Amino acid sequence: MPRLTALVWLRLGFLAFLFVVFAGAAFVARQHPPAVGRFPFYVSLAGAVLVLLDAILFLRTPLQAVHDDTGDLKAAEGQDDVSSLLRAVKYMAWMASLLVMIRLIPYAVATAVFVVAFYRLEAKTSWRTALVAALIATSAIMILSSVLALRWPESLLSIGR
Secondary structure (H helix, E strand, O other), X not given: OOEOOHHHHHHHHHHHHHXXXXXXXXXXXXXXXXXXXXXXXXXXXXXXXXXXXXXXXXXXXXXXXXXXXXXXXXXXXXXXXXXXHHHHHHHXXXXXXXXXXXXXXXXXXXXXXXXXXXXXXXXOOOHHHHHHHHHHHHHHHHHHHHHOOOOOOOOOOOOOO
């Protein structure tokens, strides 16, 4: 039986953590009245199922992977584990930056700034494309906010309200 690398175990651990989060959210959603808890329950249930499917597909990949001389598994896609981990960390940093911006500036403004920055720096699109994407995302947020009567998180700076 081949030895699984530390990053494989890390990914499996993260998938297990996500499954527990989604299953816990589904359990908590069932505690609410049906009118309130139905949507969160089904979203959480879908998330748990998708995590399980991802785990199954991920476990099938190492079993089909080619072994190297040391008995460790090589990545089936030909990528090394370190570059995959660095890409994941980069996207987690993007998400963390969005959360920090939401805490500092209002939600819609933070979303617009994030979309423009992501499209320009990560996707390497033109200014026009980035601004159109930001306009669409911000408009969608504002429409959802008014239709669903949502209250967005408070920010430290109250600009744009």
